[in-house]
Amino acid sequence: MFCDDGDKEEEFDDADTPIDGVVVKAVADNGMGTTFTDTTGDAVPVSPAVPGFYRINLPDSPDTYIVMIQSGLPQDAEVIIPAGGSYSVTLSSTDQHKTRNFLVAKCGKEGTSTTSTSSTTSTSAPSQTTSTSSTTSTSAPSPTTSSSTTSTTSTTSTSNSSSTTSSSSTTVTSTTSTTRVTTPLELCETTVDHLKCYRTRRITAFSPKSVTLVDQFETAQMNVLRPYRLCNPVDKNDEGIVDPAEHQMCYQIHDTVAGPRFRRREVRIENQFGLQTLVVTRPETLCTPADKNGIPSDRGSDRTKCYRVNQKVGERDFVPITVTLEDQFELKETVVLKPILLCNPTELDGDPITSPTCHQVCYRITDVEGQPDFVPVPVTVSDEFYNLSVNPFRGECRQVSLLCIPSLKSELD
Numbered sequence: 103m104f105c106d107d108g109d110k111e112e113e114f115d116d117a118d119t120p121i122d123g124v125v126v127k128a129v130a131d132n133g134m135g136t137t138f139t140d141t142t143g144d145a146v147p148v149s150p151a152v153p154g155f156y157r158i159n160l161p162d163s164p165d166t167y168i169v170m171i172q173s174g175l176p177q178d179a180e181v182i183i184p185a186g187g188s189y190s191v192t193l194s195s196t197d198q199h200k201t202r203n204f205l206v207a208k209c210g211k212e213g214t215s216t217t218s219t220s221s222t223t224s225t226s227a228p229s230q231t232t233s234t235s236s237t238t239s240t241s242a243p244s245p246t247t248s249s250s251t252t253s254t255t256s257t258t259s260t261s262n263s264s265s266t267t268s269s270s271s272t273t274v275t276s277t278t279s280t281t282r283v284t285t286p287l288e289l290c291e292t293t294v295d296h297l298k299c300y301r302t303r304r305i306t307a308f309s310p311k312s313v314t315l316v317d318q319f320e321t322a323q324m325n326v327l328r329p330y331r332l333c334n335p336v337d338k339n340d341e342g343i344v345d346p347a348e349h350q351m352c353y354q355i356h357d358t359v360a361g362p363r364f365r366r367r368e369v370r371i372e373n374q375f376g377l378q379t380l381v382v383t384r385p386e387t388l389c390t391p392a393d394k395n396g397i398p399s400d401r402g403s404d405r406t407k408c409y410r411v412n413q414k415v416g417e418r419d420f421v422p423i424t425v426t427l428e429d430q431f432e433l434k435e436t437v438v439l440k441p442i443l444l445c446n447p448t449e450l451d452g453d454p455i456t457s458p459t460c461h462q463v464c465y466r467i468t469d470v471e472g473q474p475d476f477v478p479v480p481v482t483v484s485d486e487f488y489n490l491s492v493n494p495f496r497g498e499c500r501q502v503s504l505l506c507i508p509s510l511k512s513e514l515d
């Protein structure tokens with residue numbers, strides 16, 4: 103949900119402002135008029151709250167919905183996109199996600215400052231799973247406003263006030279305010295940790311599990327085969343860590359039954375290392391939040407489904423970068439070599455995604471020459487696949503593998 107910046111072009115652009123507190127409704131066109139709603143900018147059902155963002159959960163059944171504004175628009179405001187003020191959204195078992203943005207004009211009050219932002223707000227159709235009768239819709243969140251000095255855009259507005267003296271003269275004073283904006287990537291970097299991942303060797307048994315995974319590429323029945331990597335939160339170049347207690351355990355996965363081959367696709371990636379075009383080739387691992395050595399974390403970040411990627415032929419290869427990485431095992435100067443994985447937030451057996459915009463791209467890494475080799479470290483790990491009290495993962499981290507960093511993704515085909 104956005105407020106138009108007044109450029110009179112009636113189209114979405116980076117200067118439009120997210121609007122909070124507007125109730126968006128989806129009305130079922132099934133003869134019963136069943137209505138589902140959400141309020142822009144609140145923390146339900148997505149947390150943390152994101153300005154202008156709404157998400158509507160819909161039943162897992164084919165239907166057509168009329169999506170429109172129910173209440174909460176500023177006085178005298180009007181919806182200019184879509185024309186007529188509402189969308190008709192048809193859902194089917196094969197078309198599971200829909201995104202709908204609203205653009206509102208004349209939504210500011212005279213004398214108030216406005217904020218520019220580049221973001222998207224949407225509602226979408228349900229994700230279909232086999233283990234639940236209800237599904238969740240996902241959409242890309244828009245950024246939050248922040249006073250951080252790392253923001254990239256700002257806008258200045260002037261408000262006029264007048265006062266009348268006893269001699270009937272009028273004095274006009276002008277005040278200027280500047281509001282800084284946090285970009286979507288910066289939002290992800292404040293909620294998703296960088297990770298340093300290690301290949302593992304286990305000494306406890308693991309029984310494969312069958313799960314249903316729904317992400318932005320596919321819905322698939324997968325077998326979770328074996329633990330493969332443990333990822334520690336890592337401080338890159340003294341940028342800090344969001345939650346030192348939450349780790350990720352990554353498992354090798356494979357399709358449960360034979361089916362169509364995964365369709366290769368090109369994606370555009372944006373992160374601290376710049377813009378990259380990657381070719382996504384196949385699923386590789388499922389990563390899930392985990393506790394290491396009995397130290398719990400209550401944050402509960404998203405699970406991710408990771409796909410192998412190649413750099414697009416004909417584009418400039420990734421240029422290796424040297425960074426300083428400090429995690430709970432070691433502090434080293436490290437060379438980032440090339441991207442090898444793209445990790446999408448994923449639903450598991452109907453448990454929804456909380457941050458659909460924030461992805462991870464994982465890069466092959468190696469130590470700067472002359473530093474000591476990594477010494478294997480014994481670990482005990484508990485997650486949803488290893489019973490917390492009876493049979494946690496026990497083994498060791500034996501080999502440095504990857505650096506994963508928060509990223510934004512858009513599909514190119």
